Amino acid sequence: MSDTDTLSEALEEFRLSEDAEAFNRKQWIDDVRFARLGEQWPDGVKRQREIDGRPCLTINRMPSMLRQVLNDARQNKPSIKVHPVDSGAKRETAEIFNGLIRNIEYTSSADIAYDTALDNAVTGGFGYFRITTDYASDDQFEQDIFIERIVNPLTVYGDENSTCADSSDWNKAFITELFTKEQFEKRWKGAEQVNWGTDYRDLPDGWMDGDLVRVAEYWRRTEEASTLLKLSDGMVLYEAEYLKIKDILDAQGIGIVGSRPTKTHKVKQRIMSGAEVLEENDWAGKYIPIIPVYGDEVVVEGKRHFISLTRWAKDPQQMFNYWRTASTELVALAPKAPFIGPKGAFNTDANKWATANNVSYPYIEYDGGVSPQRQPFSGPPAGALQEALNASDDIKSVMGIYDAALGARSNETSGRAILQRQRESDTATFNYIDNLSRAIKHAGRVLVDLIPKVYSAPRIVRVIYEDGTNESVPINQEFTPDPAKSQQSKIYEAGKEQEAVQGMTRIFDVTTGKYDVTCEVGPSFSTKREEAASQMMELGKMFPPMMQVAGDLMVKNMDWPGADDIAARLKLMLPPQLQGQSPQVMQMQQQMQQMDQMAKQAIGQLQGQLQQLQQQLQQEKSKDVQAALQADIDSKKLEIDEFNAVTNRLKVTQAAMTPQDIQMLVIQTLRQAMEPPEHQEEQQPPPGGFFMPGEPPPPAMPQG
Numbered sequence: 207m208s209d210t211d212t213l214s215e216a217l218e219e220f221r222l223s224e225d226a227e228a229f230n231r232k233q234w235i236d237d238v239r240f241a242r243l244g245e246q247w248p249d250g251v252k253r254q255r256e257i258d259g260r261p262c263l264t265i266n267r268m269p270s271m272l273r274q275v276l277n278d279a280r281q282n283k284p285s286i287k288v289h290p291v292d293s294g295a296k297r298e299t300a301e302i303f304n305g306l307i308r309n310i311e312y313t314s315s316a317d318i319a320y321d322t323a324l325d326n327a328v329t330g331g332f333g334y335f336r337i338t339t340d341y342a343s344d345d346q347f348e349q350d351i352f353i354e355r356i357v358n359p360l361t362v363y364g365d366e367n368s369t370c371a372d373s374s375d376w377n378k379a380f381i382t383e384l385f386t387k388e389q390f391e392k393r394w395k396g397a398e399q400v401n402w403g404t405d406y407r408d409l410p411d412g413w414m415d416g417d418l419v420r421v422a423e424y425w426r427r428t429e430e431a432s433t434l435l436k437l438s439d440g441m442v443l444y445e446a447e448y449l450k451i452k453d454i455l456d457a458q459g460i461g462i463v464g465s466r467p468t469k470t471h472k473v474k475q476r477i478m479s480g481a482e483v484l485e486e487n488d489w490a491g492k493y494i495p496i497i498p499v500y501g502d503e504v505v506v507e508g509k510r511h512f513i514s515l516t517r518w519a520k521d522p523q524q525m526f527n528y529w530r531t532a533s534t535e536l537v538a539l540a541p542k543a544p545f546i547g548p549k550g551a552f553n554t555d556a557n558k559w560a561t562a563n564n565v566s567y568p569y570i571e572y573d574g575g576v577s578p579q580r581q582p583f584s585g586p587p588a589g590a591l592q593e594a595l596n597a598s599d600d601i602k603s604v605m606g607i608y609d610a611a612l613g614a615r616s617n618e619t620s621g622r623a624i625l626q627r628q629r630e631s632d633t634a635t636f637n638y639i640d641n642l643s644r645a646i647k648h649a650g651r652v653l654v655d656l657i658p659k660v661y662s663a664p665r666i667v668r669v670i671y672e673d674g675t676n677e678s679v680p681i682n683q684e685f686t687p688d689p690a691k692s693q694q695s696k697i698y699e700a701g702k703e704q705e706a707v708q709g710m711t712r713i714f715d716v717t718t719g720k721y722d723v724t725c726e727v728g729p730s731f732s733t734k735r736e737e738a739a740s741q742m743m744e745l746g747k748m749f750p751p752m753m754q755v756a757g758d759l760m761v762k763n764m765d766w767p768g769a770d771d772i773a774a775r776l777k778l779m780l781p782p783q784l785q786g787q788s789p790q791v792m793q794m795q796q797q798m799q800q801m802d803q804m805a806k807q808a809i810g811q812l813q814g815q816l817q818q819l820q821q822q823l824q825q826e827k828s829k830d831v832q833a834a835l836q837a838d839i840d841s842k843k844l845e846i847d848e849f850n851a852v853t854n855r856l857k858v859t860q861a862a863m864t865p866q867d868i869q870m871l872v873i874q875t876l877r878q879a880m881e882p883p884e885h886q887e888e889q890q891p892p893p894g895g896f897f898m899p900g901e902p903p904p905p906a907m908p909q910g
Contacts, residue, residue, distance in 0.1 A: 209482055209483045212476065212483055213478060213481075213482065213483060216380075216422075216424045216476070216478055217403060219378055219380075219424075220363060220380055220402075220403075220422070220424075222366055223363040223364060223365070223366050223378070223380060224363060225366075226366035226509070227363060227364070227366070229509075229511070230331060230332065230510075230511065230512050231360055233330075233331060233513075233514075233517070234326075234330035234331050234332065234359070234360065234514075235330075235360075237329060237330045237331065237514045237516050237517060237520075238326075238329050238330045240268070240516060240520055240523075241266075241268035241269070241272065241329050241514075241516040242268075242269065242329060244264045244266045246264050246266065246520075246523060246524055246527055247262050247264065247524070247527065260535060261531055261534065261535055262527075262531060263527060263530055263531040263534060264527055265526065265527060265530055266523070267523060267526065267598070267601055268516055268519065268523060271515070271516075271519070271601070271605050271607050272325075272328055272329060272515060272516070274607050274635070275328050275515060275607075275635045275638055275639070276321070276324060276325055276328060278635075278639065279321070279324055279638075279639045279642060280317075280321060282639070282727050283317065283320075283727075284320075284642060284643040284646045284647075284725045284726065284727045285725070285726050285727075286304070286307050286646060286647070286649070286650035286653070286723060286724075286725060287304065287650075287723070287724045287725070287726055288300045288303035288304050288307070288650070288654060288721050288722070288723055289721065289722050289723075289724065290719060290720075290721055290722075291719075291720040291721055291722050292442070292719060292720040293440050294440065294441050294442075294718045294719035294720065295718075295719030295720055295721050296719065298714065299714050299715065299716060299719060300721055301669075302667075302669060302679060302681060302714045302716060303654060303657065303716065303721060304669075305669025305670055305671060305676075305679075306657065306661070306667055306669055306716075307650065307653055307657075308669070308670040308671075308672075309667070309668050309669055309670045309676070310350070310351050310352065310353060310653065311353060312670055313350070313352070314352040314353040314354065316335075316353040318355055319335035319336075319353050319354060319355035319356075320335065320499075320642065320646065322335070322355040322356070322357060323335045323355065323356070323359075323497075323498075323499040323642070323645065324499055324638065324639075324642045326359045326499070327499045327500055327501045327512075327514070327638060327641065327642070328501065328514060328515045328516075328638050329514055329515070329516060330359070330501075330514050331500070331501040331502075331512035331513055331514040331517070332359055332498060332499065332500050332501060332512045333356070333359045333498070333499045334356040334359050334362045334496055334497065334498050334499065335353060335354065335355050335356055335497050335499070335645075335649075336353075336354050336356055336381075336495055336496050336497065337351065337352070337353055337354075337495035337497070337649065337652055337653065337656070338351075338352050338353075338354055338495065339351055339352070339490070339656070339660055340352060348663070348665060349660050350660070351653065351656060351657070351660055353649070356381075356496075361381055361382045361383065362379065362380070362381055362496060362498075363379065363380040363381075363382075364376060364379055364496075364498065365377055365378050365379060371500065371503065371641070371644055372497070372498075372644045372645055372647065372648035373494070373496065373497065373498045373648065374493060374648055374651070376425075376427065376493075376494045376496070377426070377427045377428075377494075378424075378425060378426050378427070378494075379425040379494050379496050380422050380423065380424055380425070381422070381423040381425075381496065382402060382420055382421070382422045382423075383420070383421050383422075383423070384418045384419070384420055384421075385418065385419050385420075385421055386417055386418060386419070387399055387417050387418070387419055388417075390419045390421070394479075394484045394485075397479060397481075397482060397484055398479065398481040398482060399419045399479070400419075400479050400480035400481035401419060401420040401479070401480050402420045402421060402422040402478065402479060402480045403480055419479070420479075420480075421477060421478065421479055421484065422477070422478050422479075423475060423476070423477055423478075424475070424476045424477075424478055425473065425474075425475055425489075425494045425496065426473070426474050426476070427471050427472070427473045427474075427492075427493075427494055428471065428472055428474075429469050429470075429471055430469065430470050430471070430472055431467065431468075431469060432444050432445060432446065432467075432468055432469065432470045433445040433465055433466070433467055433468065434465065434466050434467075434468040435448050435462050435464070435465050436462070436463050436464035436465065437455065437460050437461065437462060437463065438459075438460050438461050438462075438463050439460050441460075441718065442720075444468075444470060445465075448462075470492065471492040471493075472488070472492070473488075473489035473491060473492065473493070473494055474486065474487070474488055474489065475487045475488075475489055490656055490659035490660060491652060491655045491656040491659065492655055493648075493651070493652045493655060495652055495656075497645050497646075497648055497649050497652070498645065499641055499642050499645040500512050500641050500645075501513050501514045501515065501638060501641070502514075502515075502637060502638075515605055515635065515638065516605075518604045518605075519601050519604045519605050521600075522597045522598075522600035522601045522604060523597075523601055525593070525596075525597040525600070526594055526597035526598055526601065529590050529591075529593040529594035529597060530594050532587070532590045533586055533587050533590035533591050533594065536586070536587045536590060537586050537587070542563040543563075543580050543581045543582065544563075544580070544581055545559065545562065545578040545579065545580050545581075546578060546579055546580075546581060547572065547574070547576060547577065547578030547579065548574045548576050550573050550574060551572045551573050551574045551576070551577075551578055552572065552573075552578065553573050554571040554572055554573050555570050555571045555572075558570045559572075559578075605634075605635070606633075606634025606635055607634070607635065639727065640727075643725045643727050644725070646725050647723055647724065647725035650723040650725065651723045654721050654723055657716055658716050658717040658718075661681060661682070661716055662682070662717050663682060664680070664681070664682045664683035665680075665681060665682070666678050666679065666680050666681075667679060667681055679714065680714070681714045681715070681716050682713075682714070682715055682716065682717060683713065684713045685713070738763045739760065739763040739764050742756070742759070742760040742763065743760065746760060755780070757773075757776040757779075758773040758774070758776040758777040758780065759773070761773040761776060802853065805849050805853050806853075808849055809846055809849050809850065812842050812845055812846050812849070813846065815842055816839060816842040816843065816846070819835055819838050819839045819842065820839060822835055823835040823836060823839065
């Protein structure tokens with residue numbers, strides 16, 4: 207289509223969205239003004255009371271109620287979890303997805319985007335955040351993914367035909383934005399500065415009188431026919447993807463074994479003013495990257511209504527304000543209680559009696575026999591106070607948030623009863639937190655669809671683990687992992703703390719395979735660790751021997767400097783079976799150490815004998831005796847060299863020996879040490895080939 211046709215289509219689609227959302231947008235403004243700005247008195251009533259000089263008190267209980275839901279969501283952050291689905295997906299690559307998504311959330315401050323969207327949904331009925339891509343830095347061609355918050359949800363216009371709670375079926379969307387005329391001219395030189403047409407409800411008052419131009423992003427998703435191919439190695443690709451790598455697959459002998467027609471989606475972004483199309487960009491993913499977070503959803507006569515937590519609490523809040531104002535007004539305007547007495551009783555000290563309601567006198571005299579009496583104060587208006595209490599209870603019951611959740615004392619006496627009442631409040635408002643989880647799950651689906659296209663080239667990315675540690679990992683390329691890095695084992699073994707095999711070539715290809723997304727809600731890692739440490743300490747008090755079997759885990763979960771070092775030392779004190787080692791292997795290793803000590807002792811004895819022979823050689827005069835002594839000296843040196851050779855081979859090959867090899871070597875060495883040299887037989891290498899082919903058997907232990 208031409209730009210004129212595209213602009214006309216976009217304006218018509220925009221008006222449809224605007225008309226469909228008009229009621230929800232009006233209610234959003236009313237709810238937010240009421241709950242957050244405290245505009246809780248009707249304009250006519252407030253104006254009349256101000257003319258009459260009567261008070262209009264606003265005791266806004268909404269923010270504290272809303273914070274119960276919002277802060278509960280902040281303490282229990284939904285987290286995205288990626289899982290492999292088909293044969294082309296791998297668990298360790300799914301861990302790469304998880305770590306990369308955590309890095310995207312960290313670098314984008316995604317928690318702010320989530321909190322802002324939920325705040326708008328709880329307060330006004332709906333909120334949004336978005337996913338974007340941009341270059342990693344000004345001097346690179348590589349792009350990264352970011353999650354951004356949308357502060358003003360009224361700038362977003364969704365698809366009025368959508369039925370999915372997470373907007374995954376959106377085929378169109380609009381986001382409007384204001385630019386100064388200088389910014390507009392700098393970005394789109396020569397373009398007409400014409401505002402995008404709308405009712406302007408989402409903009410501040412008087413903006414049209416300023417130096418601003420309104421622009422709209424028009425997102426459009428279209429369905430296109432395609433062909434799905436099944437390859438001989440089990441991989442499934444779209445025809446367009448197959449053609450890009452056809453030469454590589456042909457070289458590997460991978461061909462097509464099946465095909466079927468299917469459909470794909472393409473997303474396009476157009477940036478428009480009120481006069482023309484300013485930009486047109488293709489989006490890599492198949493979803494429109496705008497994620498809504500809805501409040502309570504109700505569908506009536508085919509129209510979706512999004513209801514905030516404050517919607518039905520506005521009437522009791524207004525009643526609460528009125529009755530508190532009325533009680534305050536009645537008490538403030540009530541006259542001072544007068545003195546009553548016989549006529550003439552106030553002639554004495556008349557000035558004091560005239561000011562008795564304002565000044566405290568030590569005494570006042572009176573005339574006559576009957577003393578004046580002050581009339582008792584009638585007290586605050588009980589009816590007004592009772593109605594205020596009723597309105598307060600109505601607010602709690604409508605919102606489903608009770609005294610226990612607000613930290614107030616109530617008639618519960620046990621901790622279990624208090625927790626149960628708090629749980630009732632959490633259950634009553636859980637639908638808002640669950641809607642945030644649905645939105646974040648869809649965001650994970652968008653990210654999993656987008657990552658293979660944005661991170662398609664070989665590169666090094668940073669991944670963040672659940673415990674907050676991070677590292678850089680190569681993707682889409684072959685590499686040899688470093689076994690010294692224990693963090694890498696979390697990915698190599700899909701979460702198991704095992705070292706990578708040295709020399710093994712690995713590849714994490716995020717562009718192949720199919721992955722699914724789930725969303726888990728719960729405390730953050732640091733909160734869970736603190737709770738675990740507290741529970742472990744309580745268990746340790748009830749069961750003191752626990753420190754002997756799990757002391758390293760208890761200290762590891764404590765958050766203070768040196769905890770990890772102390773935990774490592776405590777772990778060394780555990781029995782072998784608790785350290786993940788076999789007692790048999792530990793016993794064999796101890797025998798190896800004993801054998802090493804025996805070899806060192808034998809070398810020491812041989813060196814002592816060698817020194818004695820050398821001294822005898824220096825003192826001996828006979829050449830025949832000198833020749834015999836020299837022969838003995840050479841023999842001792844040879845034995846020492848052989849023992850050293852065996853000891854060195856033991857150090858080199860000990861790590862690769864099996865327990866059976868160690869056992870056979872210990873037995874042979876001990877047997878050889880016990881036999882005299884003249885009875886020693888030719889030694890055979892143990893299973894596993896400890897002795898090198900062609901090498902002599904180990905020498906005998908010298909006899910004491």
